[in-house]
Every structure is written in structure tokens, then in C-alpha cells.
Amino acid sequence: xxxxxxxxxxxxxxxxxxxxxxxxxxxxxxxxxxxxxxxxxxxxxxxxxxxxxxxxxxxxxxxxxxxxxxxxxxxxxxxxxxxxxx
Amino acid sequence: xxxxxxxxxxxxxxxxxxxxxxxxxxxxxxxxxxxxxxxxxxxxxxxxxxxxxxxxxxxxxxxxxxxxxxxxxxxxxxxxxxxxxxxxxxxxxxxxxxxxxxxxxxxxxxxxxxxxxxxxxxxxxxxxxxxxxxxxxxxxxxxxxxxxxxxxxxxxxxxxxxxxxxxxxxxxxxxxxxxxxxx
Numbered sequence: 277x278x279x280x281x282x283x284x285x286x287x288x289x290x291x292x293x294x295x296x297x298x299x300x301x302x303x304x305x306x307x308x309x310x311x312x313x314x315x316x317x318x319x320x321x322x323x324x325x326x327x328x329x330x331x332x333x334x335x336x337x338x339x340x341x342x343x344x345x346x347x348x349x350x351x352x353x354x355x356x357x358x359x360x361x362x
Numbered sequence: 363x364x365x366x367x368x369x370x371x372x373x374x375x376x377x378x379x380x381x382x383x384x385x386x387x388x389x390x391x392x393x394x395x396x397x398x399x400x401x402x403x404x405x406x407x408x409x410x411x412x413x414x415x416x417x418x419x420x421x422x423x424x425x426x427x428x429x430x431x432x433x434x435x436x437x438x439x440x441x442x443x444x445x446x447x448x449x450x451x452x453x454x455x456x457x458x459x460x461x462x463x464x465x466x467x468x469x470x471x472x473x474x475x476x477x478x479x480x481x482x483x484x485x486x487x488x489x490x491x492x493x494x495x496x497x498x499x500x501x502x503x504x505x506x507x508x509x510x511x512x513x514x515x516x517x518x519x520x521x522x523x524x525x526x527x528x529x530x531x532x533x534x535x536x537x538x539x540x541x542x543x544x545x
Contacts, residue, residue, distance in 0.1 A: 290449045290465045290504065298443070300525075302506055303532040339449045339465045340532070342508055 291336040302340060307360070309337040310349060314362045363520040366539045370522030372436050380429055387425070444536055446504035450497065454507075454514030454527040461495050494544075503537045518545050 297305040313333035320327040337346070352358040365371040451462040455472075462470040476490040497503055507516045509527035517524035518537070525535045539545065 290446050293443055293445060300441075300534050301531060302534045303530070306532055335465075338468075340451075340506060342451055342453050342506075342532075343462060343464070343468065343470065344453070344510065 289335075291339050306337055306341040306345070309333050310341060310346070311360050311362065313337060314353070314360075318362060365522070366520040366541055366543065366545060367522055368538065368540065369436070369440055370520060372439065373522050376432050376436055379432060383425060383429060440536075442536075444502040444538075446536070447501035448498065449504045449506065450495070451506045451508070452495075452516050452527070454509040454511075454516065456511050459514075459516070497537070497539070499539050499542050501538065505535045505537050507533045507535060520545050 291309075294305055296308075310333075313330055316330035316333055317327045320330060349358060353362070365374050448463070449465055451464065453460045453462070458472050458474045460470060460472045462468070464470075471493045473491045473493045473495065475488060476485070476492055478487055481487060481490060505516070505523070505525075507525045507527045508531060509529045511529060513529075514527035515524060516527055516535075521537050521539055523535045523537055525533045527533070
């Protein structure tokens with residue numbers, strides 16, 4: 277299953293066009309948003325703030341990344357073997 | 363199949379255009395060959411053929427330009443920036459596809475080919491599936507295609523989309539159908 281955080285029930289949208297990744301290969305788009313979410317949550321909790329602004333990254337990566345990838349990365353983060361810089 | 367998306371219409375039109383040029387050239391060549399083979403005249407002295415060489419260099423160059431310009435136009439059209447309305451993930455496995463709609467709720471399902479002995483009369487062999495993917499019409503849909511194990515390819519002929527599913531890579535294709543139907 278995904279993170280215990282579920283997106284809030286708001287208006288429907290899908291991740292918009294990201295000009296950083298204009299081409300066909302969207303792997304980096306998915307991975308970058310996942311990293312941005314993890315970093316955002318880490319920074320916000322370190323500063324003692326609410327992680328509500330991080331929801332955008334969460335929505336984008338859940339829409340773009342296959343759930344199997346997300347589960348795999350979350351397990352790696354829990355085990356401490358995740359290769360990305362968070 | 364008939365086109366069901368604007369890009370496919372363009373592709374079909376371009377294909378007709380290029381095919382017409384091909385028919386033109388091949389019929390011209392066949393006609394000239396038949397002329398060459400059925401004449402008793404011979405000409406063996408060397409000659410200066412500057413004008414005709416100019417013609418048969420410039421004319422093919424113009425024909426190639428006439429083919430290349432629509433081709434490049436369609437190529438760039440397929441890569442246009444559109445605002446997607448919905449994101450669908452198609453993940454290939456051996457031997458089924460799994461589809462995920464994750465924009466709002468986590469909706470995911472597997473789609474296997476119907477075995478032939480389960481088909482009703484009138485259904486297509488090897489094309490029917492148990493769970494069909496439903497998409498809204500007249501909306502730009504971003505389809506992200508990947509694979510779990512080996513290389514696959516996801517294609518819908520009448521919408522003009524065919525994209526490879528590569529493990530570890532997420533390929534994006536845009537799909538927009540103009541009419542309701544089964545594709």
C-alpha cells in the first residue's frame with residue numbers, strides 16, 4: 277500500500293505539463309517528484325511545520341509513478357537502502 | 363482501420379500522399395523500361411547530356427522535399443505540448459497489461475486476453491480482454507507506459523499510438539479520440 281497520507285478530497289486534476297521534462301521519457305519526472313516530496317516532508321518536519329504544502333509533490337508522483345515502483349522505493353527508504361539523496 | 367484521432371487522420375493523409383508519389387515514380391520507371399526494351403534504335407556514341415542530368419537531379423530533390431515537409435510537420439505535431447485531462451498508466455507484464463488510474467483514487471486492474479473458448483460469437487479472437495480500459499472521449503489523455511519484466515509495446519492503431527514499454531523507463535504518449543467506440 278502507499279503512504280498512510282491520502283490526498284485531500286479536492287477538485288480533480290492531473291499533473292500538468294512540466295517543462296523540465298518535455299520529452300517522451302518521463303521517468304525522471306516521476307523520480308524527481310518523489311525525491312522532492314521526501315525532501316519536503318523531511319525539511320518541514322525538521323522545522324516543526326505542517327507538511328501540507330508537500331501534498332502537491334505527493335499527488336504528482338502518485339499520478340505518474342507506477343505503484344510497484346513507489347512501493348519498492350518506500351521499502352528501500354524504510355530499510356535505509358534508498359539510493360537517492362533525501 | 364478508420365482514424366479516430368486527429369493525429370491518425372494526418373498520418374493516413376500523409377500515407378496516401380507518399381503512396382501516390384511512389385505509384386507515380388514506379389509507373390514512370392516501368393513505362394520507360396518498357397520503352398527501352400521494345401525499340402530497335404541504338405545510340406552508342408558518347409554524348410553531352412547536361413540538360414537531362416540537371417532535370418533528373420532537381421526533380422527528385424523536389425519530390426523528396428514534398429515528402430519531407432508534411433512528414434516533419436506530423437512529427438512535431440505528435441510531440442505538441444497539450445494539457446492532459448487524465449493520466450493513465452499502462453504497465454506490461456508477461457502476458458497481460460495492468461492499468462492504473464491514480465489521479466484521485468488508486469484504481470488498478472489487470473487486463474488479460476480472453477481465451478478463445480470463452481468468446482461469444484461476433485467477438486474478436488485475441489483482441490478481446492476481460493477488463494476493458496475506459497477513457498473519456500474528446501479529452502487529451504496522457505498515457506504513461508512501462509513494463510515490469512521484458513520489453514512490450516502498447517499500441518492502438520486507430521488512435522495512431524504505438525509506444526514501447528521498457529522496464530525502468532516511463533514513456534509518455536498522448537491519446538485523444540474523437541468519437542465513442544471500442545478501439
